[in-house]
Amino acid sequence: MAKTKALDKGKTLTAAHEDYIKAIYLLRSQDEEVTNSALANHLNVSPASATNMVKKLADLNLVEYEPYQSISLTVSGERVALEVLRHHRLLELYLHQELKLPWDQVHAEAERLEHVISEALEDAISLALGNPLVDPHGDPIPTKKGMVESVGGQPLSAARVHRKYRLVRVLMQDEERLRYLGALGLYPNVAISLLERAPFDGPLLVDIDGEHHALAYDMAASLLVVAWDETIEE
Amino acid sequence: MAKTKALDKGKTLTAAHEDYIKAIYLLRSQDEEVTNSALANHLNVSPASATNMVKKLADLNLVEYEPYQSISLTVSGERVALEVLRHHRLLELYLHQELKLPWDQVHAEAERLEHVISEALEDAISLALGNPLVDPHGDPIPTKKGMVESVGGQPLSAARVHRKYRLVRVLMQDEERLRYLGALGLYPNVAISLLERAPFDGPLLVDIDGEHHALAYDMAASLLVVAWDETIEE
DNA sequence: GATAACATTTAATCATGGCTAAAACAAAGG
DNA sequence: CCTTTGTTTTAGCCATGATTAAATGTTATC
Structure with a gap:
């Protein structure tokens, strides 16, 4: 001791x-x-x-x-980090799913709440959500024990043309950008295909659920996708 | 200005x-x-x-x-007070009703959360609860505009013997005591009758939903009741 | 009305978590 | 190897919100 x-x-x-x-x-x-x-x-x-x-x-x-x-x-430091991150991501999901806050607002809110919720509240939230493993941005939620599911995926910017992908993670917390993605219907689990790739890291033409949109390269680089058929359909 | x-x-x-x-x-x-x-x-x-x-x-x-x-x-000071109190009591009710936290725990939790929730979250919580007017202890929830419903009632300690009352408010936030009341089934809206009153501000014998219990005088003084038939039945 | 008892305010300190400006260090290029 | 550039650390400072101890004000009692 x-x-x-x-x-x-x-x-x-x-x-x-x-x-x-x-x-x-x-x-x-x-x-x-x-x-x-x-x-x-x-x-x-x-x-x-x-x-x-x-x-x-x-x-x-x-x-x-x-x-x-x-x-x-250190090991204890990482334990603390995972606990805080668990709070943060559980809160994000809860606020979005149960209280219907827009997904671009949940980050800022969780940022404050994560420091003040008790263990009991953390558990209650997790239970209410069915012990989920990812938050609304596709970020993994550490388990109580401190395990983190590694979310796979490659950047959309590196994807192959004319193949159907599933969006699995959005590496972004900026409100403006998230609102923009939301407007395009780009949430985790949405189907997305690359139609055309402009040269010199230019914009990408994509098909989102049937609609065509141009997407800036750096945006696409922050979107992680997996091949549609590699994933379990819901 | x-x-x-x-x-x-x-x-x-x-x-x-x-x-x-x-x-x-x-x-x-x-x-x-x-x-x-x-x-x-x-x-x-x-x-x-x-x-x-x-x-x-x-x-x-x-x-x-x-x-x-x-x-x-001052007037602005009171506006702030009502805002914080609204947060506090909405949170208490939400935590108890939606997240099933025991009622003796919600006060401490709300005490921390009340300072960090946004206007948007406050609104979402209120909406989810159907814009309620009282919290789990029967304390009134100030409205958005700063109006406070005055909850009536007299102390159970001053009630008449052999009359049916409805518990409307519990003036207590101490966890131990609340747990005790909870164990007796003493929540707002429960039916309670005074059976006997010991002299010298001694314990009171009460009927709570059919069960008989002795209740310390000072406890009873913190329980506000109204005559059962004066209230709207649910 | 003086004084004792109590409440309130002032003054001096402390810990936290920021800041700026200056000093110390590291890494790279000549 | 030395000097320049950029990063990191140190030193000194500030605001917040608490503390204790001492001074001051208020109130009640004789």
């Missing part, structure tokens, strides 16, 4: 702590090196603030940190 | 601000004089902290305050 400081302290973590830990986890899971500036940038704080907090997290045994080195989570 | 500071600042109020304002409102509505110490006591902070915050709230035009005098809300 000597080195388990972080576990001892239990739920003394503030929203700020959780935000940093979540950011480290998310950056890492996008295969980005977690540098001080990347972290500061992701959280919209100054680099100095990031250093400051990272040091505190290191004291709590939640991150591994040596000055001037890149940052990583 | 000179004196409307509080309105100008809009949603820059912190959870601490809201807690103080809510406390002032609740103390006042229990006909207690809102003194500095009552406030400090209610919020579990030191008197010095209360003075400090009250001065800030006065600067924001949310409370009326002169040193050494008792404290009251």
